[in-house]
Amino acid sequence: xxQLTLEQAxxxxxxxxxxxxxxxxxxxxxxxxxxxxxxxxxxxxxxxxMATTDIAIEKAWTAVAFKMPTLMGSRWLDxxxxxxxxxxxxxxxxxxxxxxxxxxPGGIPVTDEENEVIGAIGCSxxxxxxxxxxxxxVSQVGVTALYE
Amino acid sequence: MMNLExxxxxxxxxxxxxxxxxxxxxxxxxxxNGWLVALHRMDGSPSPTAxxxxxxxxxxxxxxxxxxxxSAYGDPRAPGFGLNAQxxxxxxxxxxxxxxxWGGDLIIGAIGCCxxxxxEDxxxxxxxxxxxxxxKIILEFKEVG
Numbered sequence: 001x002x003q004l005t006l007e008q009a010x011x012x013x014x015x016x017x018x019x020x021x022x023x024x025x026x027x028x029x030x031x032x033x034x035x036x037x038x039x040x041x042x043x044x045x046x047x048x049x050m051a052t053t054d055i056a057i058e059k060a061w062t063a064v065a066f067k068m069p070t071l072m073g074s075r076w077l078d079x080x081x082x083x084x085x086x087x088x089x090x091x092x093x094x095x096x097x098x099x100x101x102x103x104x105p106g107g108i109p110v111t112d113e114e115n116e117v118i119g120a121i122g123c124s125x126x127x128x129x130x131x132x133x134x135x136x137x138v139s140q141v142g143v144t145a146l147y148e
Numbered sequence: 149m150m151n152l153e154x155x156x157x158x159x160x161x162x163x164x165x166x167x168x169x170x171x172x173x174x175x176x177x178x179x180x181n182g183w184l185v186a187l188h189r190m191d192g193s194p195s196p197t198a199x200x201x202x203x204x205x206x207x208x209x210x211x212x213x214x215x216x217x218x219s220a221y222g223d224p225r226a227p228g229f230g231l232n233a234q235x236x237x238x239x240x241x242x243x244x245x246x247x248x249x250w251g252g253d254l255i256i257g258a259i260g261c262c263x264x265x266x267x268e269d270x271x272x273x274x275x276x277x278x279x280x281x282x283x284k285i286i287l288e289f290k291e292v293g
Contacts, residue, residue: 038195
């Protein structure tokens with residue numbers, strides 16, 4: 001299994017940052033964690049809210065802890081889905097993981113060639129609902145940059 | 149006052165210096181209110197170092213003095229005794245390795261290093277701050293806005 005290095009993490013963050021600034025037009029925080037959920041790098045862009053760094057780290061942590069994008073997990077917590085989906089009891093996820101679990105969309109795990117999760121990227125600060133622009137899309141740009 | 153561009157430049161200087169010393173560490177940069185702007189953990193550095201570096205930088209920024217000097221207020225003979233029992237957002241630390249960054253009389257932010265012995269952390273911080281003064285990185289930043 002490969003290790004995510006600082007160099008790779010910065011490559012992801014730089015690409016995501018450029019996209020957030022030039023295309024999304026929203027300052028945000030971007031964090032990359034390794035396969036144990038430990039922070040490798042965090043950047044907060046000028047103008048992004050002060051709480052966004054922590055939320056970005058939490059999203060990345062949750063993505064690596066569950067080995068899936070937080071977008072998927074956010075469906076569990078949507079009260080409109082109660083009784084409709086498998087796992088509708090997941091409202092109990094709120095406040096778990098010593099307060100680190102964060103099922104707001106924006107965290108995506110990254111995998112190596114053998115499809116093993118080696119880390120995750122998280123983004124916070126981009127308002128969603130405007131076309132395809134959201135925290136998730138900024139994170140996706142970061143993931144794509146890793147594989148280029 | 150701290151912006152990401154300056155933070156990245158300082159992190160680069162710090163990591164180059166740490167590589168020269170043959171050590172691995174985490175470096176955190178916070179703004180003047182102690183909020184994180186950028187944090188890098190070098191490959192091979194233990195995971196708690198990231199959080200400790202951030203704590204050191206927070207302490208230096210909010211107290212406007214090196215994190216090692218804050219311990220003077222925890223002395224039972226000093227008037228400030230009791231500081232250690234306050235709720236400091238779980239971030240107060242007296243481990244050496246956090247330094248405020250000044251642009252003249254104005255506080256710009258703070259830097260925290262963790263991963264080596266406290267002496268080495270301090271010397272790494274000092275190297276970065278010397279570099280700021282020598283290359284006038286902060287002056288450059290002031291002109292930009």
